[in-house]
Amino acid sequence: MISPELMQKKFVVKDILKHHNITSWFQPIINVERRELIGWEAFSRGPETDNGLETPAMFDTAAEAGILKPFDLMCLHTAAESFDQLQLENKLFINISNEMLIASSRLKDQVGKLIADNRVPSTRMVLEIDEKNASNNINELIEAVHFFHEQGFEVAVDHLSGIDNVGESASLHKLWSEIKPDYIKLDRSFIQNVNGSASKQKTVKEVVAVARSIGSVLIAEGVETEKELKKLYELGVHNVQGYLIQKPQLAPVAPKLDDLLDKELFAETNQKSLACDLVVSTAHVEVGTTIQSVFELLEANVHMSSIAVVENEKVKGIIFRTPFMNKYSKRQRREVVQAKCISSEMSSDLLHVDAHQRIEQVSRLVTSRAQLDAEHDFIISNEQHFLGIGTVIDLLRKVTQLRVKPDHQENILTMLPGNTPIGNCVMELLDKDTPFSIALLDLANFKPFNNHYSHNRGDEVLIMFAEILRKQLKQGASFAGHIGGDDFVLIMPQDEWQELLRSVFTEFNHKVLKFYSDNDIKQGGIESTDRNGHMRLFDFVSLSAGVMTVKEEYFDSFQSLLTQLIQLKQRTKRQLGTCLAHLNDAQIKLYSYDESGFVDEGVSD
Structure with a gap:
């Protein structure tokens, strides 16, 4: 039986939808290093009454009332219209439910109309999706994100607070690598007192490495103190939002960043090129995988130069394509050993670099081994957990970028x-x-x-x-x-x-x-x-x-x-x-x- 309180809440959200009684408040997102405004996140708020709901509860109730999709659409249109009327600059970040994203991607004509009707072009809009519910319909979500990327939208993943071991979660990192979000947002639970918490600093550092390895921009939400901001900057997080910068406002004015940010503190760049920027492949198999399975994997992926062999997310060895395929190219030879574990063929003498090592350090390590090994792919790990594989060609390309001639x-x-x-x-x-x-x-x-x-x-x-x-x-x-x-x-x-x-x-x-x-x-x-x-x-x-x-x-x-x-x-x-x-x-x-x-x-x- 539905409680009277829930019935009242459902009545409130239905009334909001019926009369479009919603307002959009905006909070700036900035880049600390460049002192630039990246964009504005829109927060939808209902009427200020005794029966009003907090924003999260409002959307939860809309879902329970079966009106989440039209509610989402109303909020999106309202935010875009307000953003345009206020003539706010750069990107518009707006939350959208995973269900709405998936449903819209199937209605291509409707999406086309949505783009045409909105005064804010799709190329200036960032759709924030809910990380916590992503596993409910992961394949559909990945397909929907790819569709919206093709329409010019950017995508951010948000709401990581309910996920354990964010920095070490292999399944989460796999999802990110498939969705390829343009932005990853760390919410307040990871940021609060990060300057005084070694465990939070470790988590942030791990997520920085993963985000950079897949080409995503990391944004810290809920920054409220200068100490938090300073520590985040030291950890490599340069994009932030929060009360320290500016509270959400109905008609905001862009913050004066030169006055807000300590010129001496943020005068020097710390955006160094790191090993995590070199990840070109995340191909890996478990130690118990058979030789035949690895052969089929390499045969199906002709540009895969190596595969990491892992156990409990830690690298035990590496398989290099050329010697392995040369050895087992003949079926008769494979048939003798095809059921054996790949651990019997992996090379344990591999170059292992930490995700946070400078590219110049990686270059020296690779160079020192060049005369010892014919194969030069190397493993990149984040806190001893497998992050990806780097190649010498990509390393050379990165070093070249550091020395433009x-x-x-x-x-x-x-x-x-x-x-x-x-x-x-x-x-x-x-x-x-x-x-x-x-x-x-x-x-x-x-x-x-x-x-x-x-x-x-x-x-x-x-x-x-x-x-x-x-x-x-x-x-x-x-x-x-x-x-x-x-x-x-x-x-x-x-x-x-x-x-x-x-x-x-x-x-x-x-x-x-x-x-x-x-x-x-x-x-x-x-x-x-x-x-x-x-x-x-x-x-x-x-x-x-x-x-x-x-x-x-x-x-x-x-x-x-x-x-x-x-x-x-x-x-x-x-x-x-x-x-x-x-x-x-x-x-x-x-x-x-x-x-x-x-x-x-x-x-x-």
Whole structure:
């Protein structure tokens, strides 16, 4: 039987929904090191009456009353409308239930309408999801997050307070690696008196390593004292919100950070490059896994260079791809030992680095072992728990980024590797006879965009696109580079090019619109002069690509392969409606693109 108190609460939330009697209060989120405003978190509050509910209770009651989804949607619209009316800057962080996220991802037309109706573009919105309830429908949640990422939204995971051993939870870290959240938020329970708690400092330090290993930004919530802020900064947490900065307000003014933050305390950067930034793979098996199972895993993942062997989340050894596959490539030899445990084949003499070691230290350790071992992948651990695997190629790339030189090692604007590292990567794959797919991408209608909006705005588009490509390195791509201008390269496993590029095209098409004015969006493009000096309407900046799957083809240099890619990409310019040309086994196929993905337009002559 429902209690009178619960009945009253349900009546209150239904009445709030019926009359849209909700207000949005905003609290700033800042970066301490750069003294920058990242954005604002929206808090939904009901009417101030004797029957009013605290915000968490309001949403719990809405769920019990069966109206959580429309309640969520009302709060989202109210927050976006208030955010726009107040002309608040940067990102809007807003809580949304996992159920609402999953339901919305299935209603693609409704999401499209939601994006169109909102005055705040999807690229400025961060959807905060509930970590505690994630295990209830994990596969659907992962799929929903990927869908919203493709629509241009960013995602944050929140509400970690009910989870034990956050820093050491392998299942939680696995979820994060699959969801790939843009932000991870540590709530007040981890932050309160962190300066006086060794256990909390240990937890924060562990989460910093995990967040950086998957490319997520960590935000500390509920910072209320300068001592807490100082300790968080020392631990590597630079993004914070809380009463120390500013309480939630109905009509806030951006905090004056120069007055708020101690200039001497935060004068020097401590954003050092650490070993946790080098994680490129989390491939691992348990010590009891059979040799046959490991062989099948490596056979199915041709770009997996090594696998960690773990027991109770601690690394016991490593399997290096090349010697293992060479030894067991013949079935007769495998059949003799296929049921044996992989522990009998693992190498226990491995390089083990701590997640918080400086990259310069890792480089010295790798160099000192280089003449001793033919295989150079290394294990990265966080408080003795397996975090991931690092490779020498990625280590070299990171060291190069720390020493930017004007010799094509790295593009100064986008910070992606330039011509020399791209060529080295390609030639290494060719020398090893490793099949791969490579895409040369450029931005169609980029020149008229530059002429119309300025080169500074064009640079912003290039940086945005570089970040999209960099994100693909976490999705399975092998290498991303910037040749120069608006020409970029993405190297991928041979059979994964279509899925990875679909994600790139979808995200770019959504994000590029934020660089246009409302009038240009309404008219479907910009009016600018063409090469003949005539004014005409140019479509929005879009992507075109020449893609080649390289198996047994011979190329004496990267330049000869690049020449063929350029010729492939030019085919998309000649045939109206196509955006991608793919060469595989001497056959060229052309593709157009729509919201569902690439559409096969047939074989090209």
